[in-house]
Amino acid sequence: MDKKEFHRQKGEVERSEAKHKALKLKSSLFPGGSTVYDAFTALVQPLYEKRKDEWLYLLMYDLVRREKEGVISLEALSKNDEFVTIVTKAIILAQQNHQKEKLEALRNIVLNSTEWLSKGEPIFDWGHKFLMIVDQISPLHILLLKTFQNPAKAIQEKKARFEERTGFNNADVFFKLHPELKSRSALAKQCWRELYNFGFVGTDKFFEMKDAEDMKYMHTHDQFVPQTTDFGNKFLNMIEYSK
Structure with missing residues (x-):
């Protein structure tokens, strides 16, 4: 060989x-x-x-x-x-x-x-x-962000009704619009906190708002306050389809 x-x-x-x-x-x-x-x-x-x-x-x-x-x-x-x-x-x-x-x-x-x-x-x-x-992030993050960019519009589209009372927090509004997600409230709260950490929403409160600083983010039955920051709006603009 x-x-x-x-x-x-x-x-x-x-x-x-x-x-x-x-x-x-x-x-x-x-x-x-x-x-x-x-x-x-x-x-x-x-x-x-x-x-x-x-x-x-x-x-x-x-x-x-x-x-x-x-x-x-x-x-x-x-x-x-x-x-x-x-x-x-x-x-x-x-x-x-x-x-x-x-x-x-x-x-x-x-x-x-x-x-x-x-x-x-x-x-x-x-x-x-x-x-x-x-x-x-997850689709839940995106849904939260889109909902609270213009909550009044989301409520109008869903034809949701809110009783007259002093105020509503973000969780009240979100689960009124999406009752099928109420069992995931702990996850929604965590997603909200992460959106706050990204700088996308103005408050880290999803449920109770007790501090005077948070009162400006409270909703009433006839006034629903946008929660997104300029940075959050920029993000939503970038992920939206434009023809």
């Missing part, structure tokens, strides 16, 4: 041994062994790619439409480092999420960033920050 053939066979043996070790590792980690591992990866990987493809299709549909309307230039955007970073991060986050509200928010941040970037106006810091926040 010449030296060349020896090294070829040695390489095949080493590759075979490496494959065997990998299979043994699969078998030890997964009940059912490599068959279960292969079946699982065969299921998850296409779903992961499918999620990305569906999200990208909807994004590209709107980007192409906007280019035809003369609002943006895809060629210019493709050479814009800020846009490439924003869309790359959004794609990664979209693959990691399944909730419709978050997927729409991610897509809309990209779409709304394009018009600013096309004009050479600074939006990267906003876009990047809001992408990271969308990854951290």
Whole structure:
């Protein structure tokens, strides 16, 4: 056996041994062994790619439409480092999420960033920050924020009625509009506190408001007070779809 053939066979043996070790590792980690591992990866990987493809299709549909309307230039955007970073991060986050509200928010941040970037106006810091926040929050956070940006409008749309009394806190209003979520009151309270920590709402109180400083956030049966800050409104504008 010449030296060349020896090294070829040695390489095949080493590759075979490496494959065997990998299979043994699969078998030890997964009940059912490599068959279960292969079946699982065969299921998850296409779903992961499918999620990305569906999200990208909807994004590209709107980007192409906007280019035809003369609002943006895809060629210019493709050479814009800020846009490439924003869309790359959004794609990664979209693959990691399944909730419709978050997927729409991610897509809309990209779409709304394009018009600013096309004009050479600074939006990267906003876009990047809001992408990271969308990854951290849930649809419940978004529902709370949208409700209290204009609670009077939300009440009108729901045709909700409030009795005459001194005042209502945010929880009173929210669960009147969404009684099906009342069993999740502890979670809603935590989500509200997180929105406050983001700087999206003006008070950290979701239930009782007793301090004089909090009284300006109280609602009455004929006056429902917006709770969102300018920063919160900016976030909502960025995650809203604009035609």
